[in-house]
Amino acid sequence: MEQLSAGKKLDRAFEKLSKEKSVSFELDLDTDAASLKALDASSDPEPGEEIPDEATELLSGSKIVFTVQSKKPIDESGEKDFIGMAMKVTGPEGDLIEYRVVGDYTYIRSDMEAVGKALGAPLPSAKELPPEAGGLKKVLEGEWVKFNTKELEKSQAELAAEPGAKPEPEPTLDAKTQKKLLDALRETIAREVEFTTASSKDGTEHITATAPFRTLITELIGEIRPLAKDLPPGMDLPTDKDLKDAPNAKVTADFTLKNGELTEVNIDLAKLAENAKVKKFGLVVRMSDGLAPTAPAGATELNMDEIMGGFAGAMMDEEDFGDEEYPEEGFPEEEFPGDAA
Numbered sequence: 001m002e003q004l005s006a007g008k009k010l011d012r013a014f015e016k017l018s019k020e021k022s023v024s025f026e027l028d029l030d031t032d033a034a035s036l037k038a039l040d041a042s043s044d045p046e047p048g049e050e051i052p053d054e055a056t057e058l059l060s061g062s063k064i065v066f067t068v069q070s071k072k073p074i075d076e077s078g079e080k081d082f083i084g085m086a087m088k089v090t091g092p093e094g095d096l097i098e099y100r101v102v103g104d105y106t107y108i109r110s111d112m113e114a115v116g117k118a119l120g121a122p123l124p125s126a127k128e129l130p131p132e133a134g135g136l137k138k139v140l141e142g143e144w145v146k147f148n149t150k151e152l153e154k155s156q157a158e159l160a161a162e163p164g165a166k167p168e169p170e171p172t173l174d175a176k177t178q179k180k181l182l183d184a185l186r187e188t189i190a191r192e193v194e195f196t197t198a199s200s201k202d203g204t205e206h207i208t209a210t211a212p213f214r215t216l217i218t219e220l221i222g223e224i225r226p227l228a229k230d231l232p233p234g235m236d237l238p239t240d241k242d243l244k245d246a247p248n249a250k251v252t253a254d255f256t257l258k259n260g261e262l263t264e265v266n267i268d269l270a271k272l273a274e275n276a277k278v279k280k281f282g283l284v285v286r287m288s289d290g291l292a293p294t295a296p297a298g299a300t301e302l303n304m305d306e307i308m309g310g311f312a313g314a315m316m317d318e319e320d321f322g323d324e325e326y327p328e329e330g331f332p333e334e335e336f337p338g339d340a341a
Helices: 006-019 033-044 053-060 112-119 135-142 151-162 175-192 213-230 304-319
Strands: 023-032 062-068 081-090 094-103 105-110 146-149 194-197 204-212 252-258 261-266 281-289
Touching: 006 194, 006 204, 006 252, 006 261, 023 053, 033 151, 033 281, 053 281, 062 105, 062 175, 094 112, 105 135, 105 252, 135 146, 146 151, 175 213, 204 213, 213 252
Parallel strands: none
Antiparallel strands: 023 062, 023 281, 062 081, 081 094, 094 105, 105 146, 194 204, 204 252, 252 261, 261 281
8 A cells, every 4th residue: 555645645635625626614713712812912902992802702703614616626617617606604693694606696694783793883773774775674684685796796897997998807827827836835835844644543634734934934935936927916925024024933734634535724823923822823624525505595686776875875874964863952053064164
């Protein structure tokens, strides 16, 4: 039987994953409220701008699941090959936001009350919207809504473009450049990363990869720099000077393989914080066969006017002045709303 090195086993596992036509990724921030508070304090926030308790609770208890489905293997797929995508953000108390792209439509639902509470910015209730905002009421009520994906992209492009200007093509990486980038990544990992393998059990094997962060990222950028001319506009690479202050603590990633297939990656980032109070800070990514996204039944269709102008109108309604909103003592004459100059 062929004896493979830990690096080679990982390489084959990633290659298997790239040959799938449908795959799901679950992202989980492995941390706690105390570590997030300590991490925030390290950034020296202005008084009153510290991370709120609601946000630490949300971040430490949230998960994101992303699913993609293609007509071809993932590594051979272009934009037109993807036939389904889905994402769901789940918080400590349930689903927060979910969207699915199926065929010509994008479907969305969200718990707007929970999202507003977590962000510290409560949103208007459905009752506060005008009667003509039927679809947006469904959004605030947490119901499924849908819109034509291409029509929205067209409307956004028209708003962003200057009159008479031709739309610029989306920045993309051609297949040849993608391969060069992947080769650069593999060469850097093989040279700079130290691998250890734990004994396998029931077909499950753990491979641990360790590397000093600044050295790894500096070497990787150095490998990519000759390819800079082939990268899309706006993708500026950091210089060695930019990276010299990056922490050089060792980062550890634990890869779980099941019968040779990659099922989980656990990355410990706590040492990068360079803060002894940050005890737990990592990222967990779990991989599984993706279920084909399906269109939810009963979704209310939003038209472009509702999408492009509805929320703005709703916010304006919040700012309308009614008698009940005036201070009891009244406004000073020169500050009266709408007073003409």
